[in-house]
Amino acid sequence: MQVGHYISLPLGWTAHPFMRNSFKIKNQEQITVLRSLGLEQIEIIPGKSSIAVTLQADEQLNQDQLADKPQADPKQLWLEELRKGQKRANKAYLQSADKFRGALAKFTSRPDEAYYSIFEQVNTTLQLLFKSSKAHSVYVSLEPCSDEDIFFHSVNVAVISVLVAKNLGFTEKECQLLCIAAMIHDIGELKVPHQIRRKLQEWTSAEQNFYQTHPKFSVDLIKKAGSFPEEILPMVLNHHERLDGSGYPRGVTAKEIDKPTQLLAIVDAFEHLCSPLANQKKLTPQEAFALLYKSAGTKYNKLYLEQLMNTLGIYPPGSLVSLDDGNFAMVMSSNPKQKLKPRVLLLEKGKSFGNANVLDLSKEPQKIVKSVKWDEVPAVLTKNYDAKLRCCYFFDPDQE
Structure with a gap:
């Protein structure tokens, strides 16, 4: 576009400063104004122009447009990418929880279908996880607490367990078995009466004992289904056992608890402390880490606990923190390279x-x-936030 070209603007007369929509360009100032309109195309009419319309002129315009185009703000770019990653992780988490909910609905009536649904879901998760050799950022998805907390808990434990297992060097096969076990480790809780699981008051001894049989209930249901690999049974049965024999339902010690089960036990305990049953006190992730670390080496595998802390970060997603400028914030995703x-x-x-x-x-x-x-945190800052939301974890499935 040059002085002497006759142009026609694809705009209403109120959208530009010229007298007419069609006119011959008289000077360079008019070209500057035309570029400021942000149009991708302007029609040039050769028959009314006093100079030729050439490809070279079009190419020059493209170069001028590129030169005039403002450079993208790097800060804006990372923020957009963070939001995209958050959105992808949130979508993947909700899809996983929804598929798991559907699989459990088939568990007793159509166990084969339930198994294949869970097996497919686990393999999809592992394919996404292992396509990148890098440590994954963990994102938090905030979901309302409900009577279906078993779904959120199970998916949380499965996702965190395989993230930690991958970082520990577990093979894909070992991660697959661990993920299947984590998905259904608490299925026996469905046989615990609702009035016990959702009771607000402290349990009686009888209620406590009944609840502590749920790992056996889980194993019975899995055996009855008949399709699940036998390797997951010890993980499901022993996920509440402790290295020193203080766990349940059998009180076995470290020599009877295999390594995948030791990892599952830590992740399950961490998730329960942060999102407890109705009659238990909710802890922050840091409080949960501190409590678990007091028992590192006695009740819990110290190496695996440290790797859990390494995977989620010193301040896990969902944590509330105070900053040195006086502001308060919620952690939205971990940073594997700079954990603080x-x-x-x-x-x-x-x-x-x-x-x-x-x-x-x-x-x-x-x-x-x-x-x-x-x-x-001052109430005026949290007025529009719900403190009862459950923190759910997933990674960005598109991470390369």
Whole structure:
């Protein structure tokens, strides 16, 4: 486009500063104004132009447009990628929970279908996990607590277990068996009466004893289904056992608890502490880590516990933290390369999860001072946030 070209604008007369939609360009200033309109195409009419319309002129325009185009803001680019990763992880998590819910509905009436549904889901998850050799960022998905917490708990334990197992060097086959076991380790809880599982008061001794039989219930249901690999049975039966013999249902010690079961036991305990039963106290991830670490080497495999902390980060997704500039934030995803500098969502007055500002602490000057609880954050900042949301974990399935 040059001085002398006759053009026709694809705009209404109120959308540009010229007298007419069609006119001959008289000077360079008009070309500058035309470029500022942001149009991808402008029609040039050769028969009314005083100079020839050439391909060279079109190419020059494209080059000028590229030169004038503002460069993308790197900060905006990583934020967009973070949001995309968060969205993909959230979608993958909900799909996984939904498929698992459907599989459990078939468990007693159509056990073969239930097995193949779970087997397919597990393999899909592992294919996504192992397509990248890098350590995965873990994202949090915030879901309402409900009577279906067994689905969220099972998927959480399965996803976290295989993330940790991969980082520990478990083979894909070992991860497959671990993931299947984690998916159905608590299926026996469905035989525990609702009034016990959802009871707000402390359990009686009889209720406690009945609940502690659920690993045996799980094994019975799995055996009855008849399709699941036998290798998962010890993991399911012993996931509440402890190295020192203080667990249940049989009180066995370390020599009778294989390595995958030791890992499953740690992840299950961590998830239960952060999202407990109705009559138990909810802990922050840091409180859960601290409590578990007190028993590292006695009740829990210390190496596996440390790898869990390494996988989720010092401040796991879903944690509330205070920053050194006085702000409060929620951790949204871990940062495998810089574990003290995760991506966080600022808790600000009038904001919600949908429109809050997000910071990548590896790119910002702010630092985390400490982990905090909901009741330590000023109410004016948490007005639009629900403290009862359950933290659910997944990784970005598109990570290369």
